[in-house]
Amino acid sequence: MEFTIFSILDLLGTFAFAVSGASQAMKKQFDVFGVFVLAFVTAIGGGTLRDIMLGDTPVGWMHDSILISVIIVAAGLTILFSPVINKLNFYVYIFDALGLGLFTMAGIQSGIDHDLSIFICIALGMISATFGGLIRDIITGEKPMLLTRKEIYALACALGGIVYFALRALSVPEEISVPATIVVVFLVRHLTFRFGIRLPTFGG
Amino acid sequence: MEFTIFSILDLLGTFAFAVSGASQAMKKQFDVFGVFVLAFVTAIGGGTLRDIMLGDTPVGWMHDSILISVIIVAAGLTILFSPVINKLNFYVYIFDALGLGLFTMAGIQSGIDHDLSIFICIALGMISATFGGLIRDIITGEKPMLLTRKEIYALACALGGIVYFALRALSVPEEISVPATIVVVFLVRHLTFRFGIRLPTFGG
Amino acid sequence: MEFTIFSILDLLGTFAFAVSGASQAMKKQFDVFGVFVLAFVTAIGGGTLRDIMLGDTPVGWMHDSILISVIIVAAGLTILFSPVINKLNFYVYIFDALGLGLFTMAGIQSGIDHDLSIFICIALGMISATFGGLIRDIITGEKPMLLTRKEIYALACALGGIVYFALRALSVPEEISVPATIVVVFLVRHLTFRFGIRLPTFGG
Numbered sequence: 001m002e003f004t005i006f007s008i009l010d011l012l013g014t015f016a017f018a019v020s021g022a023s024q025a026m027k028k029q030f031d032v033f034g035v036f037v038l039a040f041v042t043a044i045g046g047g048t049l050r051d052i053m054l055g056d057t058p059v060g061w062m063h064d065s066i067l068i069s070v071i072i073v074a075a076g077l078t079i080l081f082s083p084v085i086n087k088l089n090f091y092v093y094i095f096d097a098l099g100l101g102l103f104t105m106a107g108i109q110s111g112i113d114h115d116l117s118i119f120i121c122i123a124l125g126m127i128s129a130t131f132g133g134l135i136r137d138i139i140t141g142e143k144p145m146l147l148t149r150k151e152i153y154a155l156a157c158a159l160g161g162i163v164y165f166a167l168r169a170l171s172v173p174e175e176i177s178v179p180a181t182i183v184v185v186f187l188v189r190h191l192t193f194r195f196g197i198r199l200p201t202f203g204g
Numbered sequence: 205m206e207f208t209i210f211s212i213l214d215l216l217g218t219f220a221f222a223v224s225g226a227s228q229a230m231k232k233q234f235d236v237f238g239v240f241v242l243a244f245v246t247a248i249g250g251g252t253l254r255d256i257m258l259g260d261t262p263v264g265w266m267h268d269s270i271l272i273s274v275i276i277v278a279a280g281l282t283i284l285f286s287p288v289i290n291k292l293n294f295y296v297y298i299f300d301a302l303g304l305g306l307f308t309m310a311g312i313q314s315g316i317d318h319d320l321s322i323f324i325c326i327a328l329g330m331i332s333a334t335f336g337g338l339i340r341d342i343i344t345g346e347k348p349m350l351l352t353r354k355e356i357y358a359l360a361c362a363l364g365g366i367v368y369f370a371l372r373a374l375s376v377p378e379e380i381s382v383p384a385t386i387v388v389v390f391l392v393r394h395l396t397f398r399f400g401i402r403l404p405t406f407g408g
Numbered sequence: 409m410e411f412t413i414f415s416i417l418d419l420l421g422t423f424a425f426a427v428s429g430a431s432q433a434m435k436k437q438f439d440v441f442g443v444f445v446l447a448f449v450t451a452i453g454g455g456t457l458r459d460i461m462l463g464d465t466p467v468g469w470m471h472d473s474i475l476i477s478v479i480i481v482a483a484g485l486t487i488l489f490s491p492v493i494n495k496l497n498f499y500v501y502i503f504d505a506l507g508l509g510l511f512t513m514a515g516i517q518s519g520i521d522h523d524l525s526i527f528i529c530i531a532l533g534m535i536s537a538t539f540g541g542l543i544r545d546i547i548t549g550e551k552p553m554l555l556t557r558k559e560i561y562a563l564a565c566a567l568g569g570i571v572y573f574a575l576r577a578l579s580v581p582e583e584i585s586v587p588a589t590i591v592v593v594f595l596v597r598h599l600t601f602r603f604g605i606r607l608p609t610f611g612g
Contacts, residue, residue: 025555031607033562034555048461053252055261057463062528079610120266134343139542139552144343147229147238154237199235202283257456259465324470338547348547351433351442358441403439406487 009182010106011070013099017043018074019085019092021136026082028140038136039075043067045132050107050124054114094190101185103129104157105178108164122161129185130154152192152199160185213386214310215274217303221247222278223289223296225340230286232344242340243279247271249336254311254328258318298394305389307333308361309382312368326365333389334358356396356403364389417590418514419478421507425451426482427493427500429544434490436548446544447483451475453540458515458532462522502598509593511537512565513586516572530569537593538562560600560607568593 021042025035044061051059061067078085085092107128111121130146130153137144146154160181167177192198225246229239248265255263265271282289289296311332315325334350334357341348350358364385371381396402429450433443452469459467469475486493493500515536519529538554538561545552554562568589575585600606 026610028551028556029609030555031609033607034552035610037555037562052256052460053261053263053266055259055463057461058522058524059461062461062522062524065525065527068527082610114262114266116262116266117269119269119272138342138546139555141345141549141551143232143345144238147234147241147343148232154241199237201233201235202230202239202286256460257465257467257470259463318466318470320466320470321473323473323476342546345549347436347549348442351438351445351547352436358445403441405437405439406434406443406490 009098010102011066012095013102014043014067014070015074016092016095016099017132018071019078020096020133022075022078023082023085024136024140024142026078030140032079035079036072036075038139039071039078041139042132042136043071043074045135046103046128046130047106047132049131050110050128053127054110054124056110097186097189097193098182100129100153100157100189101160101182104160104185105164105181108161108181118161118165122158122165125161126154126157129157148201152188152197155199156185156188156192159188213302214306215270216299217306218247218271218274219278220296220299220303221336222275223282224300224337226279226282227286227289228340228344228346230282234344236283239283240276240279242343243275243282245343246336246340247275247278249339250307250332250334251310251336253335254314254332257331258314258328260314301390301393302386304333304357304361304393305364305386308364308389309368309385312365312385322365322369326362326369329365330358330361333361352405356392356401359403360389360392360396363392417506418510419474420503421510422451422475422478423482424500424503424507425540426479427486428504428541430483430486431490431493432544432548432550434486438548440487443487444480444483446547447479447486449547450540450544451479451482453543454511454536454538455514455540457539458518458536461535462518462532464518505594505597505601506590508537508561508565508597509568509590512568512593513572513589516569516589526569526573529573530566533569534562534565537565556609560596560605563607564593564596564600567596 018039022035022039024042025038030038044059044067047061048059051057104125107125108121110128111124116124134144134146136142137146145151163184164177164181167180172180222243226239226243228246229242234242248263248271251265252263255261308329311329312325314332315328320328338348338350340346341350349355367388368381368385371384376384426447430443430447432450433446438446452467452475455469456467459465512533515533516529518536519532524532542552542554544550545554553559571592572585572589575588580588
């Protein structure tokens with residue numbers, strides 16, 4: 001395996017997702033084993049659901065020992081340095097936003113490999129990027145952040161997907177459209193968060 | 205795609221399931237995105253689980269743009285007209301009961317296509333018809349209606365399945381046995397609800 | 409199908425898992441149907457997730473009518489004799505610990521059949537043995553016992569898996585390594601429970 005800039009960003013995104021799972025498990029007083037399980041579920045849950053629904057089995061992480069090592073290290077570091085990691089929240093947040101973009105792109109690519117429609121490809125991007133966190137919240141009994149946080153999170157994935165397919169329609173080469181998509185997801189997520197732009201909710 | 209009476213009923217059932225998911229999401233103060241996600245999960249969750257367990261991948265809805273459009277429209281209308289939809293509860297309930305029968309029949313058919321036993325075929329019918337709602341309740345943190353509501357819901361699917369295989373054993377043609385099954389599910393669901401017939405529970 | 413000592417232990421483990429699901433459903437006041445569903449989910453949930461992720465579809469229980477009969481009988485007996493079963497808690501606990509070992513071994517075997525790494529094989533063993541209970545807790549709204557109970561449960565599966573691959577590396581024949589693995593899982597689970605040895609948790 002060669003380490004490209006993307007594979008490194010991908011592992012950083014996985015790292016951030018694993019940290020978010022491990023942190024939430026510790027807040028909920030899970031035991032050591034539970035912390036590792038939730039780190040895994042958060043980091044690979046979205047991609048696993050995508051692979052299962054597409055029939056890409058055995059699912060991807062089963063052949064990816066580097067990915068697994070990264071998750072184990074992330075969970076271990078979260079346990080050992082949880083006060084520090086809380087201070088490093090900004091970096092975790094940045095990696096998480098990058099991971100969002102990278103996982104979105106990976107999901108879109110899976111959909112294209114299966115000749116699926118643009119809508120489904122974008123849905124697969126969103127599922128890959130966000131369902132790990134949804135499963136994390138279900139397991140820990142939290143109100144799902146994905147669905148209720150009002151922050152622009154999944155929508156960032158969708159906008160990135162639209163940009164990707166727009167560039168593709170214009171025959172822009174992948175070397176440009178792929179990084180552009182990841183940057184769009186990152187920026188939409190980051191800027192809307194930074195300026196407090198939120199989705200409306202209902203009820204009361 | 206030609207529109208038969210069944211495909212139209214199927215879309216109406218999907219519509220009703222999507223409305224039920226979207227309504228519950230709004231009650232739980234999910235954001236706009238969350239309302240659409242829960243509409244999808246409720247409408248396609250049962251069929252997705254069936255397809256995944258059978259290995260029928262990519263799962264059905266990925267190639268069914270009409271189905272997806274119906275869900276989007278259902279969620280959109282629920283958001284726009286939620287007070288009206290509450291008044292239309294009776295129609296939603298009727299579509300839901302029809303959807304229950306149609307999804308049961310679709311699940312049974314999948315089992316037959318895979319040469320599975322009658323018991324498993326009926327189980328697949330029940331899973332197709334009811335697990336979307338179960339997942340909806342898990343995500344929203346509700347006590348699962350499927351398992352605790354005491355209303356005759358999944359049992360209606362099972363009785364429909366038994367009728368289907370009884371007619372099949374008697375060599376009754378599909379043109380009769382399939383609609384008969386859907387009608388049985390609908391009637392069992394409707395009449396037991398109408399007359400308050402319930403399943404016993406335990407504990408206290 | 410011939411009944412070997414393993415197939416009988418396997419069915420006893422399935423029986424115990426089904427009883428645990430049915431018991432929890434009754435405590436939560438699920439209706440009769442819900443009790444049966446939770447018995448099934450608890451007994452076959454872990455193996456189903458394993459099969460789905462590996463692409464071994466249709467999943468195993470769809471072709472195993474004896475397994476299904478055992479689950480139905482287990483749920484039925486739990487309903488009929490729940491006070492007695494509470495008194496028989498010790499036997500349920502023993503079967504459960506045996507089931508843990510047997511399901512671990514079955515998961516490891518699936519991983520080997522797919523030429524997966526030792527780490528993934530052991531992970532599949534743990535998933536097979538423990539995720540049915542995790543799904544049971546999610547559906548019933550319990551804090552997941554697997555992740556928070558602090559008892560040595562999934563770790564017992566992991567230790568059994570390590571013993572299995574150590575024996576395999578030493579070219580010990582399967583006739584010895586397989587039962588040894590099951591015994592190790594059982595003993596680690598049993599002895600740590602007996603002597604109150606627990607995993608640390610976090611927070612407070």
